Amino acid sequence: MKHFSRTSVKQWGIRLFCGGLLSSLVSCAASPPPPEEGTVEFWTMQLQPQFTEYFNDLIADYESQHPDTEIDWVDVPWSAMEAKMLASVSAQTAPDLANLNPTFSALLAGRNAWLNLDDRVSETVRQQYLSPIWDASRFQGQSFGIPWYVTTRITIYNRQLFQTAGIDRPPATYAELAQLAKKVKDKTGKYAFFVTVVPDDSGEVLESLVQMGVRLVDDSGKAAFNTPKGKAAFEYWVKLYRDGLIPRDVLTQGHQRAIELYQAGELALLTSGPQFFQTIANNAPDIAAVSEAAPQITGDTGKIAVAVMNVVIPKDTDNPEEAIDFALFLTNPENQLAFSKATNTLPSTIETLQDEYFQTATDDTTQVDDARVISAEQLQRAEVLVPPISNANELQRIIYDNLQAAMLEEKTVEQALSDAEAEWNSLTR
Template structure:
């Protein structure tokens, strides 16, 4: 199924590329109107219904009351269905007007000129209201293709009982400490310290760890830069953990969801994840939740912390670009970002909203859930998107993960694995 899905995506991308080459670069003129005669904006989100239905209905009602000539039609798309759905819609020239994506996937289509150039539609003054490093994530070849929306940054959620059983007082703060803790927990309890997926389609956490350990993934021309002393040391780090039996075997076949399941089952002592999972743990595993605490994200010698970005993009072939930009900026303004952050336990991407006292004034006796937002917000001082914006980022992730897996299984040496990954990427 995974191969079939990849083949479908690449087939659609090829179709999209062929169509774009044959079309002019101008916007399609005309407007799409609702039965009431209003301009209709079609807005797609990813996996936000039904939990946030009330939030979006209220937001849309407010926008429509302030913009009487515009009607918003909201569609929520399942997480695993968005890529195929948006590729199909864009290639058929029937796209929605505002779409919630992430920069990694959006950049693949940005390289094919699928999105509106926002530098011509959003003033520098408005752009400066967003966190600069976060705005830049949705740029490719010097052009802005997306508007930042909400952010998440990983924390270390840890089981205080398991650490105590292993004689560990404080959770690890670095990868060096993590390796030591992993050995100690295995020796004392027979359990694993943590789970980290090496499945390329699932998570970029391993690539981020390479950067945190001092590895540059690509150079300024986009060629491989990871075949370096730092890159080899990072490869060796994960190979050693796996060969010593300090990582579950299923890290090669299961995704991040398995890490959550193992932590909830009391089988691992640490979970590196977003604070949004704290409520899930409390619901599914109350006994584990009661002994859980949180700490800042584990990092490497660079001290860098990662942040994940969700953005909104506007297809180049929208029939109402000005109204679409107006709604996208309303959706992501200070007030609405702060309201959504409070509702979803995520972080806003505007300077003013992130500086709100909600993220700073946390009482000493606050719950772990409330403490998480203060730690998350504080991490934004060091946080950045650690992986590069590339139109074929998924290929980079695939070649590194597959060769790293081969080294972990003993099929290649670390030197062979990183050398092969370099060649595959540079020839892709």
């Protein structure tokens, strides 16, 4: 790990970023005292109070089967997890098991903070999980995490706006999206979609580069995006912006702005998780009534992006075997099915995905049901598109900053790519 520069923690369904190490260590609250022998301290990220009953039941079930082990569950707010985890790892007072995600945990994997699981979790057990999802928690050839719950974006679209614009189906690719954007603007005066290029917000644009065939970094960690495909991907977003087919505030506003515009009937489509249907129903029932679900938009590669939450075990734990055992219990197929039903997320285990709950959508099912089935089907071929590197937040910042400069005609696309390449490579020397 070379750099820590940002201290913003974004939504757990998407990704966490880490930065400002020194200030975080000074300002964060003191870590809790180390647990007693036989106690596994388990940190989750903002799952209380909504899922308190689920975890209390889960823990009681585990402890009844393992009378010599006690689970000490600590729920940490989103905004505090980064600082608390960094501080506890540095002070060697980290919990025995923690719920993070590959982006943030890879940063600390670069500091050799986590237990190597390859020799501790059998191949038979590893094969219970979707292979690309397991591999999302690998760094420099070693497994540092066990996958837990995941989400894949879907497209939520306004059927009424589509009809007004003369569009009969949602776009499947970015090429189709560009054509649709022009039709929507010409026929309705509204925008088709909003995708932010604010550096510390959604990684959707960064992932879109990979979906368009761009390799972000090579095997040595150097920039690999300054290529003809990289140029074409930059040009795609620059043209949409310069042609006025995406809102000007994509440069300054985050994904929350997309949600606001969609609920106001000002966007034809939105990329989000299946959970968002309930949010629309609560906030904008008229828009919810004309909203439908469709698969995630992708590029020529057909790649589908997935966001993963995992559990990691600090290298300095006094209870490695107990922590691994509870982690595997937490993430086994049966418990993942129960958690998916409680949270409307997706599981990382193959057996769980085969349950009827993820397979059935009919004319009588709800929007949420339809979205869940679409999302689950995508998961069979989904992968984490941004590689688990220790400073992925800096890669996104560099690419977004230079993409913005090209959008604003401060740089040519060629210069923006060249500058981004040079800046990234300077960080990875």
